[in-house]
Amino acid sequence: MLALLPALVIFCAFWLLPFSRLIMMGAEPDPSSGISAYLTILTHRQYLISLATTVGLSLVVSLVAVAIAGVAGFFLARQRFFGKSILVAILTFPLAFPGVVVGFLVIMLGDAKAPWRRPACGCLASVGCSLTHWPDSLLATSTSPFLVLLPR
Known part of the structure; x- marks a missing residue:
C-alpha cells in the first residue's frame, strides 16, 4: 500500500x-x-442545442467509425495481399501521436482561417467543406485512420 503513495499523490x-x-x-x-x-x-435554448448537437454528432460518429473499423479490421485480419504490412503501418501511424495533436491537424486541414490567416488555406475549406456544418463534421471525424485491427 505504501508503494502506491507516490502515484496517489x-x-x-x-x-x-x-x-x-x-x-x-x-x-x-x-x-x-x-x-x-x-x-x-x-x-438556455442555445446551450441545449449545442449540447444536443455535440452528443448527437458524437453518437453518429462513433457508430460510423465502429462500422468502418469493424469491416476494415475483419478484412485486414482475414485477408493476405501485397502491401498489407505497409497499409497496417500507415493506418496505425497516427496512434503514435496524442489525440489532441491529431484533432488539431483535422481542424487545421478543414479551417479556412488557419493560424496563418490566408483565404482558403485549409485543404477541406478549399473544396467548400466546413467543420461547423453537420455532414462535413461527420465526414472529417468518421474517416479517421484509426482502425480496429482484430487479432488473427
Whole structure:
C-alpha cells in the first residue's frame, strides 16, 4: 500500500484537485444571473442545442467509425495481399501521436482561417467543406485512420 503513495499523490495533485476545482467553479452562481453554469446549460435554448448537437454528432460518429473499423479490421485480419504490412503501418501511424495533436491537424486541414490567416488555406475549406456544418463534421471525424485491427 505504501508503494502506491507516490502515484496517489501525483493523481491528486494533477487530476483530482484541478478537476474538483472545475466542478466547484461550474456550480458557483454567475454574478450576472445568479444561477450556476450547470443550470444555465439546462435552461438556455442555445446551450441545449449545442449540447444536443455535440452528443448527437458524437453518437453518429462513433457508430460510423465502429462500422468502418469493424469491416476494415475483419478484412485486414482475414485477408493476405501485397502491401498489407505497409497499409497496417500507415493506418496505425497516427496512434503514435496524442489525440489532441491529431484533432488539431483535422481542424487545421478543414479551417479556412488557419493560424496563418490566408483565404482558403485549409485543404477541406478549399473544396467548400466546413467543420461547423453537420455532414462535413461527420465526414472529417468518421474517416479517421484509426482502425480496429482484430487479432488473427
